[in-house]
Amino acid sequence: MPQTVFAPWENPEEKPLIQFKNVTKRFGTFTAIDNLTQDIYEREFFALLGPSGCGKTTMMRMLAGFEQPTEGQILLAGQDMANVPPNERAVNMMFQSYALFPHLSVWENIAFGLKRMKMSKGEIDTRVHEMLRLTRLERFARRKPHQISGGQRQRVALARSLARAPKLLLLDEPLGALDKKLRQDTQFELMDIQEKTGTTFVIVTHDQEEAMTVASRVAVMDEGKIIQVATPDKIYEEPNSRYVADFIGDVNIIEGTARKVGEDGYDIAWAEGQEPFHAKTNRELSDGQKAYIAIRPEKIAVAAEKPEGAYNSIKGKIVDIAYIGNMSTYHVEIPGGLMIKAQTANTRRLARRGFTWEDEVWLSWTLTAGSVLEE
């Protein structure tokens, strides 16, 4: 059986579940969302990633119906949502603060949304139990929200928002209040539940690791605009701008001027009197144009001798070593005072490490290791 990759956004036949069409949202003179157009497909786990104030929460609140777009349209399953109040949308939201009703038990919290639908008591009972089982909360059904732990509250909030079987579930920084270990476990739980229920999830987060882990596609936002939408690996390996490269993970950015060499190769002259760096890209750059190479630290090799046949190599001096256990990051100063971070896995014990402070080393990387960026 051929394994099909889940990528409805590449299929022009596929109808998107959510369509933002030239949506602008202003609060007074402040523009929170700036002429934004974006499709989100059924069964997607779509992450909105960005610093605080980038408009990601506003986008989510417009989907939930708590805010109205100033201009433009939001369609859900082809239907314009402009005049549909929150209580009539097939959309549910899991709030950052969880917003559990303190006066109701866990069971009543989950049943709350079901009681607003035309459901018999028996049906509500069955559905609540299903949700309790899904989130492993059976033991806590009779407790009040203040009688359970933070991780359990988070699961109650999830169960409550999933109970009405929404077409779309919105998650506003759902794991922000959990500690790191619990957060990682919960991320996998979330993905599991998303797969089991087949619901479309839109998650808002400022934690790039979280977005990369859970999402099928990540949208990196800044100042009310989406800068790039792509799968996590594309976002990491092929950022379309310095902003995205810098926002996701660690990166070295070298500024220079481009000159075309051969089919799709470019020489980037980065300093007077130094040999230019070589890189491949399918971007079209004109000669003499300003360009940037963005290279991830783990894609740079560190060696004592000049490596044979390396496309890019440069000699430098180790200024700092950050040892984080499984990895070490070397901060290497290259001619012109530029600081380059190179990361190596510590496959051998620390005592056997070859390099130390003030050592002269050679850095090298391949033609495709770095992305060539125009802005």
Next chain:
Amino acid sequence: MRRFTWFNATSLTLGFVFLYMPMVILVIYSFNASKLVTVWAGFSTKWYGELVQNEAFLDAAWVTFRVAVFSSTIATVLGTMAAYVLVRSGRFFGRTLFSGMIYAPLVMPEVITGLSLLLLFIGIGLDRGILTIVLAHTTFSMCYVSVVVSSRLVSFDKSLEEAALDLGCTPMQSFRLVTLPIIAPAVISGWLLAFTLSLDDLVIASFTSGPSATTLPIKIFSAVRLGVSPEINALSTIMIAIVTVGVISASLISKRSVVRQKQEEQEAAQS
């Protein structure tokens, strides 16, 4: 370690004497056998017995009680609504004016409030009686309720209401099922405040009461002008007792619920 110094002991004693001396004297003399208030003639409870037979006082007490219940209930409904609008509706035209006007009766001299209400009732031809006292008390006590309730609403997590809307509630249902149960303690204490304000109001009631209805404070005040009788002392002692029991039990109830919640939270953290 806090040390109990002479200075502390003295200031504590002075403070309590200042606050409670008059009341203690009143309570002691209510058990005085003599008709003369200032002469002690042995212990007796006969004034309490006479009080129970005094129809005029009992009538006034009944009127006061009914006025307090009705006016505090209406004031609680109106005050809660006003607080909700002020805290929740964000900015609307005339919001500052509206909120200022809600709180104005707090600082308005009672004489002016009473007089203006009297003029209004005469103007619209409303006969003065229980109804007019209820209306007057509602007017001045609703702003107290609105202050109490709005201070609770300010700290109320708005996302709870959004969650209710999100889960299919109409705004009305969201208020009834989520907001109201959570702010209930503030609403109840607002009601209690309005109730006690109505109980001991003298000035506004004397402007708006008529011959058909007299409240207890008016009755006491007019009785005292003819000379303090031990009966009045007995009546006041009963009122002090009622208020004390009410205040102590209210604070015990709220304290116990706080303690219980803390305990449950600790258990949750451990499990």
